[in-house]
Amino acid sequence: MTVMEAIQARYSVRQYADKPIEAEKIEKTMEAGRLAPTASNQQLCKHIVVTDKELIRQMVSACEDQKWIETAPAVLVECASGDRTMICGQSARSMDCAIAMSYMTLEAVELGLQSCWLGWFSPEKVRALLNIPDDYVVVAVAPIGYPAKEGHRSSKKATEEVVVYNKMN
Template sequence: MDVFEAIKSRKSIRSYADKDVEEEKLQKVLEAGRLAPSAKNRQEWRFIVVRDRETRKKLAVAAMGQRSVEQAPVTLVGCAVGTDYYMPCGQLAYTVDVSIALSFMMLEATELGLGTCWLGAFHEDAVKEILNIPDAMRVVAVMPLGYPAESVGGTAKNSIMRIVSTGSYRKPLDEIVYREKY
C-alpha cells in the first residue's frame, strides 16, 4: 500500500475485534510517530501505550464514555512536554507537532491493517490522573488502536450509509483550494 492509498482507505474505527496487536506492528506505528517532523525538530511529544484493560476502562470514562477506548487492545495517548513554544507564525507548536506525529501513526496503522480513531473528546485532567501525567504536560489526543471489527467496505449503498453516518464526506477540491490568492 502506498501513502495515498493509506490516506484514501483510512477510516475512523469505533469498533474493534477481540484480537491483540502484535508488538512488531505496534513498534512500527510508534516509529512512524518518532520520525514525524516537529517545529525546530524539538520532538517534544510523548506517547503512552496503554494495554491494561482496567486502565483502558478508566480512560473510556475519561473519554466521555467512548467504548472504543476500552474495546481496542491498545490505546495510545499523545502528549506534549514543551507547551510554551510559539512558532514564528504565532501558532503553539505542541498541538501541531503531536497532531502530525499521530497522523503519521494513523497512516502506518492503516497500512498494517489496523484501525484507529482520533479522539479529542476527553477530560484532560482525568486522563492525566489515570496515567500519572505531570501537570505541566498537555494531552493532545487519545487514539484507540486495533483490528477493526466493523467493515470498511461493502456495497455502494452500504458505503453511502457509512459515509453519512460517520461524517466521512469530503468537500471537493474546488471548494477548499485557492490558487495564488484567496
C-alpha cells in the same frame, strides 16, 4: 501500500475486533511517531500506547464515556512538554503531537489497523490516569485496532471547495 493508499484507506473506527495487536505492529506504529517532524526538532513529544485492559477501561470515563473505546486493544495518547507559541500564533507542541498522531495512524493503516481520533477527552483525567506530568499538554487520544466490521466512509468536500491555488477569493 503507498502513502496515498493509506490516506484513502483510513477511516474512523468505533468498534474493534476482539484481537490483540501484534507487538511488532505496535512498534512500527510508534516508530512512525518517533520519526515525525517537530518544531525546531525539539522532539518533546511522548507517544504513549496504552495496552493494559484496565487502563483502557478507565480511559472510557476520561473520554466523556465513549463506551466503544473499551473495544480497542490499544489507545494512543500524544502529549508533549515545553509548549510555546510560535511566531505564527500556534502551539508548537499541539502541532508536533498532531503530526505525530497523523503519522502513527497512517502507519497503522498500512499494517491493517484503523483508529479514531478523539477530541472528546479530559486532559486532566488522562493525565491522572497515565501519570503524565503537569508540564505536558495532552493533545490527542486515538483508540486503535482491527475493525470489527467494514465501516462506512464519511463524505468529503469536493476538491474545488477546499483546495485553493494562490489567493482565496
